[in-house]
Amino acid sequence: METRTITYNLPVGVFSALRKTPEELKRDMLIVAAVKWYEMGYVSQEKAAELAGLCREDFLMALSRYNVSPFQYSADEVMQEAGYE
Helix, strand or coil, X not given: CCCCCXXXXXXXXXXXXXXXXXXXXXXXXHHHHHHHHHHCCCCCHHHHXXXXXXXXXXXXXXXXXXXXXXXXXXXXXXXXXXXXC
């Protein structure tokens, strides 16, 4: 897989405020971005898991931690798709 490097400059206080090392914060930022982009429908579950550097099962657990549904359809959309509305 081809990759690109992105560099961010963050205030040093961010690490102590969040009690994270730079590596931990990097990992968390990738997971949070992947979860949000999945929630917004920008990426599939498979691509989001890849972006987060997680297997599919661990990505589903991350969705749960951030209270994001693993389903990209609302209950109304499912009902409509099934022909009940």
